[in-house]
Amino acid sequence: MERAEQLFVEAVSASLENKSVSWEEPLTLNEWQRIFYLAESHHVLPMVYETVFRCDAVKKTTQKEIKDLLQFYKRKTMNLVMLQTIKTQEYLELVQFLQKKGIRMLTVKGIICRELYPKPDYRISGDEDILVDKTQFEKCHKALLEFGMKPVKKGINIGTEYEVSYMKPGSPLYIEVHKSLFPPESEVYGDFNRFFMRSAENPARILVEGTEILTLDYTEHLFYLICHAYKHFLHSGFGMRQVCDIIMYSNMYGEKINWQLLLGWSREIHGEFFAAALFEIGKKYLIFDEKTACFPEEWSKIKVDESLLLRDILDAGVYGYEGRERRHSSNLTLNEVSRQWNGERKNPVLQTIFPSLKSMKNEFAFLKKIPFLLPAAWLIRILRYEKEMRKNAHKNVTDALKIGNQRIELMRKYKIIE
Numbered sequence: 001m002e003r004a005e006q007l008f009v010e011a012v013s014a015s016l017e018n019k020s021v022s023w024e025e026p027l028t029l030n031e032w033q034r035i036f037y038l039a040e041s042h043h044v045l046p047m048v049y050e051t052v053f054r055c056d057a058v059k060k061t062t063q064k065e066i067k068d069l070l071q072f073y074k075r076k077t078m079n080l081v082m083l084q085t086i087k088t089q090e091y092l093e094l095v096q097f098l099q100k101k102g103i104r105m106l107t108v109k110g111i112i113c114r115e116l117y118p119k120p121d122y123r124i125s126g127d128e129d130i131l132v133d134k135t136q137f138e139k140c141h142k143a144l145l146e147f148g149m150k151p152v153k154k155g156i157n158i159g160t161e162y163e164v165s166y167m168k169p170g171s172p173l174y175i176e177v178h179k180s181l182f183p184p185e186s187e188v189y190g191d192f193n194r195f196f197m198r199s200a201e202n203p204a205r206i207l208v209e210g211t212e213i214l215t216l217d218y219t220e221h222l223f224y225l226i227c228h229a230y231k232h233f234l235h236s237g238f239g240m241r242q243v244c245d246i247i248m249y250s251n252m253y254g255e256k257i258n259w260q261l262l263l264g265w266s267r268e269i270h271g272e273f274f275a276a277a278l279f280e281i282g283k284k285y286l287i288f289d290e291k292t293a294c295f296p297e298e299w300s301k302i303k304v305d306e307s308l309l310l311r312d313i314l315d316a317g318v319y320g321y322e323g324r325e326r327r328h329s330s331n332l333t334l335n336e337v338s339r340q341w342n343g344e345r346k347n348p349v350l351q352t353i354f355p356s357l358k359s360m361k362n363e364f365a366f367l368k369k370i371p372f373l374l375p376a377a378w379l380i381r382i383l384r385y386e387k388e389m390r391k392n393a394h395k396n397v398t399d400a401l402k403i404g405n406q407r408i409e410l411m412r413k414y415k416i417i418e
């Protein structure tokens with residue numbers, strides 16, 4: 001890691017304990033710019049700013065450009081925290097409303113994870129995720145409309161979608177309502193849903209500002225957080241915020257987690273070395289406490305080089321969206337994982353250019369009703385990609401292939417594929 005990256009990770013770690021960093025010597029303008037760039041791309045800006053603005057390195061700063069930069073991010077932090085506070089309050093109102101309507105739902109990630117942090121609303125969320133049984137989906141949809149929410153996509157057929165996004169006009173509240181936690185049609189991680197088939201039968205109950213929220217059982221929720229990061233890793237990566245959520249959740253609820261079961265589940269999805277690397281990052285760079293988390297020796301015996309995953313995390317941004325080349329490389333990685341996990345003999349490059357009908361339905365809704373238009377969808381996809389890549393196209397395509405191949409090799413090192 002370069003120095004600015006090390007300082008960024010140190011700031012994130014300090015924020016998890018509500019501490020200030022102890023930087024004494026002034027930083028360069030480039031270092032401050034890099035730290036805040038990483039903080040924004042990983043969606044942890046309020047956490048990072050809160051822990052750095054009182055340190056001696058800031059107090060000793062005389063350079064006007066640095067002072068202006070810090071002032072800029074101070075305003076941005078205040079706006080983000082204020083916005084998150086509003087979203088939290090409106091979501092709690094929505095939960096109470098849906099509960100009164102008799103809708104049984106589970107909230108995952110988002111507000112559940114925020115409650116683990118010293119200053120919850122400094123851990124920002126783009127949306128809130130709700131899991132509802134498919135038999136209650138229509139009832140939930142009507143209740144959301146009554147509350148003032150509207151589907152983000154117009155004309156959507158809620159009966160055929162596994163998730164529907166809603167927003168509230170004039171409000172920052174944005175939610176995703178799921179029938180399942182992962183898209184069932186996914187050839188790679190659609191099978192992950194089997195671990196959560198009976199989640200509603202034994203939910204955990206979390207109290208947030210006087211409102212009881214039902215969520216996944218403690219072991220299931222930690223496994224879901226790992227699976228969610230894993231899903232994005234198989235695409236184009238994930239960021240530090242997801243690692244923090246996993247570490248904070250483990251520290252808080254470790255004694256209630258069935259670690260042996262978690263390890264067994266992780267092995268079933270070829271993810272035990274990936275998960276072990278996450279916990280190793282938490283131990284070496286963040287505040288993961290094996291004793292507090294009741295982390296068993298069997299997990300500690302899994303030896304991995306966590307630095308490879310940390311490098312990928314820092315490069316990825318919050319959901320692997322750091323650069324279009326990286327985003328497009330996900331087609332290569334997903335197809336290679338699918339080829340090996342499903343015993344396919346298809347060419348991964350051809351699969352990247354011409355994905356299966358099953359995976360294309362995620363991108364082109366019309367294929368769900370008119371599947372024979374798959375060739376037209378391929379053409380639209382190719383033309384869309386060509387338009388995006390027209391500028392410096394050769395370099396962009398080459399870089400996407402390079403990143404994809406590097407990440408496939410990384411997956412081999414963590415024994416996700418052979």
